[in-house]
Amino acid sequence: MDNPLYRQNKAVIFRQEQDEALLFNPDNADIVVINSTGCFIWNLCNGKNRKKDIVNSLVEEFDVSPSKAEEDLLKFLAELENKKLVEKKS
Amino acid sequence: MSLPQNNVSAPKTPELNCLYFYLTSYCNLNCSHCWIAPTYLEKVVAPEEAEFALLKEVIDQALPLGLKSIKITGGEPFLNENIGPLIAYAFSKQLSANIETNATLIDDAWAEFLKENSVKHIAVSLDGPNSTIHEGIRNKPGCFDKAVEGIKSLKRCGLNVQIIMSLCGRNLGYLEETLDLAERYGVDSFKINCISGIARGKAFQNQGATLTVKDYLEIHEKIRSTIGPRHKIKILFDIPPAFKPLRDVKNEAGSCCIKNILGVLADGSISMCGIGNLLSSLKFGHIRENKLRDLWQENAVLKIIRDEMPSKFKGICGRCILKAFCMGKCRAEAYYANNDLLSPFSFCEEAFKAGLFPQGRLFNNKEDSHGQPIIPAK
Numbered sequence: 160m161d162n163p164l165y166r167q168n169k170a171v172i173f174r175q176e177q178d179e180a181l182l183f184n185p186d187n188a189d190i191v192v193i194n195s196t197g198c199f200i201w202n203l204c205n206g207k208n209r210k211k212d213i214v215n216s217l218v219e220e221f222d223v224s225p226s227k228a229e230e231d232l233l234k235f236l237a238e239l240e241n242k243k244l245v246e247k248k249s
Numbered sequence: 250m251s252l253p254q255n256n257v258s259a260p261k262t263p264e265l266n267c268l269y270f271y272l273t274s275y276c277n278l279n280c281s282h283c284w285i286a287p288t289y290l291e292k293v294v295a296p297e298e299a300e301f302a303l304l305k306e307v308i309d310q311a312l313p314l315g316l317k318s319i320k321i322t323g324g325e326p327f328l329n330e331n332i333g334p335l336i337a338y339a340f341s342k343q344l345s346a347n348i349e350t351n352a353t354l355i356d357d358a359w360a361e362f363l364k365e366n367s368v369k370h371i372a373v374s375l376d377g378p379n380s381t382i383h384e385g386i387r388n389k390p391g392c393f394d395k396a397v398e399g400i401k402s403l404k405r406c407g408l409n410v411q412i413i414m415s416l417c418g419r420n421l422g423y424l425e426e427t428l429d430l431a432e433r434y435g436v437d438s439f440k441i442n443c444i445s446g447i448a449r450g451k452a453f454q455n456q457g458a459t460l461t462v463k464d465y466l467e468i469h470e471k472i473r474s475t476i477g478p479r480h481k482i483k484i485l486f487d488i489p490p491a492f493k494p495l496r497d498v499k500n501e502a503g504s505c506c507i508k509n510i511l512g513v514l515a516d517g518s519i520s521m522c523g524i525g526n527l528l529s530s531l532k533f534g535h536i537r538e539n540k541l542r543d544l545w546q547e548n549a550v551l552k553i554i555r556d557e558m559p560s561k562f563k564g565i566c567g568r569c570i571l572k573a574f575c576m577g578k579c580r581a582e583a584y585y586a587n588n589d590l591l592s593p594f595s596f597c598e599e600a601f602k603a604g605l606f607p608q609g610r611l612f613n614n615k616e617d618s619h620g621q622p623i624i625p626a627k
Contacts, residue, residue: 181498183571183574186573190498190574
């Protein structure tokens with residue numbers, strides 16, 4: 160599980176409004192509001208990208224080091240996983 | 250709506266987190282918009298309707314079901330001499346206590362008592378910045394000054410105070426002045442309520458004295474864009490979450506914890522909330538005759554709430570992506586209007602018909618609408 164795949168929970172409702180978006184899990188009524196970086200990551204959780212792919216995309220898109228990108232990414236995805244908004248697969 | 254037979258089939262019952270004590274069916278004010286419509290009383294002490302031992306018994310029976318907090322309201326709860334013992338008992342059980350009051354009976358001694366018993370939050374109804382506006386709605390001369398004195402006493406003791414302003418045609422032009430007043434007295438937050446279409450609120454609507462959904466949405470936008478930034482106080486607007494900006498959806502008032510509450514009426518009857526005061530079909534039983542656990546686990550109305558909300562919500566509520574969060578905003582109002590707990594909330598339905606419901610908050614054709622038909626074509 161060093162380089163897992165991330166996939167959006169298909170039940171989750173995603174709504175982008177201006178520079179932020181709402182992720183809403185109708186099964187447990189959990190709501191997360193994410194910023195534009197979060198939206199960027201969310202769109203990469205398509206079941207095809209692995210952790211390292213997402214880190215690479217972040218480094219390309221934003222002014223951030225690979226280590227910082229990975230640290231922030233794992234923290235963000237852990238919250239989404241905890242709220243059952245994304246699934247992690249080996 | 251047909252109600253199912255009582256049935257103890259669901260082993261997984263939600264926690265009963267909060268009891269709403271509608272402590273008296275009397276009030277010393279006679280507000281034009283009140284949804285509870287208590288009996289007006291000139292005196293400062295109301296007749297006892299349920300003895301304290303009975304109130305204590307409800308708490309004792311609710312504790313094993315998950316009770317964590319109580320809300321004390323009315324009528325005006327300070328008319329009932331049991332309010333002090335009830336607060337003290339809740340404190341002794343480490344329950345969080347919140348109160349809704351018109352504050353006209355609160356003095357320094359009461360404020361100190363509330364502080365000593367760690368009352369968490371006191372919501373005070375104030376419908377305007379002066380006696381003319383406030384008393385014009387609350388129909389009791391002198392009640393403005395008394396409410397303000399009550400607020401001052403509460404704040405002198407450092408209690409968390411919220412002003413609730415029920416917005417209608419008569420006080421709309423005084424919103425900012427009322428916000429100024431709240432800030433002047435150090436009030437912690439300011440909540441704006443829409444008038445509920447129940448009881449006197451419905452009659453108020455029928456007189457044309459309330460605002461339209463369009464009015465409420467316009468003032469909500471004005472608060473966000475201009476009024477809010479001019480004030481330091483936290484402003485909450487109790488419109489359904491579907492109309493709020495994303496960042497406010499979770500953080501502001503606007504949804505009901507209907508699956509985790511029970512109402513305790515003044516006489517000891519148990520209901521969904523205060524609506525049992527008006528509709529006997531929503532009274533579940535009485536604490537003298539029923540065990541709270543039996544009512545909580547077996548009542549047919551609660552079974553609908555648990556099993557059919559939000560998946561079987563009708564109309565606009567069934568099509569809203571926030572239905573599981575919002576839970577149909579106020580089910581009491583929906584039932585009062587339509588005799589159906591699953592019927593749509595009037596504010597959202599009216600907004601949808603007027604083209605004011607945000608399209609982005611509706612399920613679209615690609616999404617699973619969780620038990621609801623996919624949005625039908627117009």
